[in-house]
Amino acid sequence: MSGPSRGRRRLLAVGAVGAVALWMARPANRGAPHDAYFRSMQAALRQAGIAAPMLVLDRERLRANIRAAAGHVNGKMALRLVVKSLPCPALLEEAAALAGTSRQMLFSLPQLEAMAKGGRDILLGKPLPAAAALAFYRRFSDAAFRPERQLQWLADTPERLAQYRELARGQDLHLRVNFEIDVGLHRGGVADIATLRRMLDMVAEEPRLRWAGLMGYDAHVAKIPDVPGLRERALRHARASYAGFAAAARAHPAGRAEAGPCFNAAGSPTYRFYHGDGPENEVAVGSAMVKPSDFDLPALDDLLPACFIATPVLKALPRFELPYGAEWLGGMVRGWDANARRAYFIYGGNWLADPASPPGLDSSGLYGHSSNQQLLVGSGKQALAVDDMVFFRPRQSEAVLQQFGDIAVYEHGRIVDSWPALPAAG
Structure with missing residues (x-):
């Protein structure tokens, strides 16, 4: 066998190995439904008739x-x-x-x-x-x-x-x-x-x-x-x-x-x-x-997150798509990342907070942010439907606790009170 043929075969083998390695490096599917804690909180919000972005305090x-x-x-x-x-x-x-x-x-x-x-x-x-x-x-x-x-x-x-x-x-x-x-x-x-x-x-x-x-x-x-x-x-x-x-x-x-x-x-x-x-x-x-979440520090490991932003899903789309002219890129993203297959538009968004439940949701850097209807992407394993709640965890409490009017107080599986926040001011 000639030298050039062997060289081409080596290149093909290296390319195949590289392609397999790249495919194996795809992000793992992180999606899952709400756990029992957030299912209970979602049920409490529904029972209380809350259907807008709300700060919930445990x-x-x-x-x-x-x-x-x-x-x-x-x-x-x-x-x-x-x-x-x-x-x-x-x-x-x-x-x-x-x-x-x-x-x-x-x-x-x-x-x-x-x-x-x-x-x-x-x-x-x-x-x-x-x-x-x-x-x-x-x-x-x-x-x-x-x-x-x-x-x-x-x-x-x-x-x-x-x-x-x-x-x-x-x-x-x-x-x-x-x-x-x-x-x-x-x-x-x-x-x-x-x-x-x-x-x-x-x-x-x-x-x-x-x-x-x-x-x-x-x-x-x-x-x-x-x-x-x-x-x-x-x-x-x-x-x-x-x-x-x-x-x-x-x-x-x-x-x-x-x-x-x-x-x-x-x-x-x-x-x-x-x-x-x-x-x-x-x-x-x-x-x-x-x-x-800014206070997830070793010295505070024994403390539990006690505040969340809850907001309804307005639109649960069967697949994540980028706007006209860039649909091809959305298809590539869906094929590469299992956590970007589905699209969920929520009520409000762009808060100083990160998705906490259900697991595996994230904002799309390609689509951008919105304070009106933020897009979250997920794998679909979250099993979210329209009117289900998504929960965010604030990164800080100052200012964020004042963005939603009254605070919904959650206790023993129910919303038991509504606490007015101080007016937002510097």
């Missing part, structure tokens, strides 16, 4: 998550609820009652106006413009809430503190001011002891200001790459930085004047790293109690 899971967070604190520290992550008054009341706390962290003027009532202890989680603080005092009217004792404004720089000082002087107010410190996140805040002392000097010189404590957020500890030892070093750095700031503040006359400073730390990704063995005397927790 109250049993919510309560278990709240108890887990409170159990970790267990008297060693205080627990402060993050309102932007639980933006629903009834949800906040549930969490406050189970966790035994009246402390809240707020992030906007509308939240502050909604929550500044009764006996709540409020800490701002980001520095608001002095103009927003002025607007609050001009509209505030709840006689049972005493801002000079129950509200801590957040100052991140001497310049911001000076603005609050001028507000206090101009409006004859007495303000409690907490200082944001940088413990490694590098998102602003007091970065060195000299600046901290300068700000404490400003407080000491102004009788209308009172230093209330420190706030150090350390979300970077949970989010930096999981290189061996890197997260541990970041946590040690954060805690050592906090301890240094706290010691300097307590040594200053303005710090010594405050008998019980608020040393706030952590957040949902990191609160499990604190055990009451440092100056930090409270942790802030919110999203962990409903556990959206």
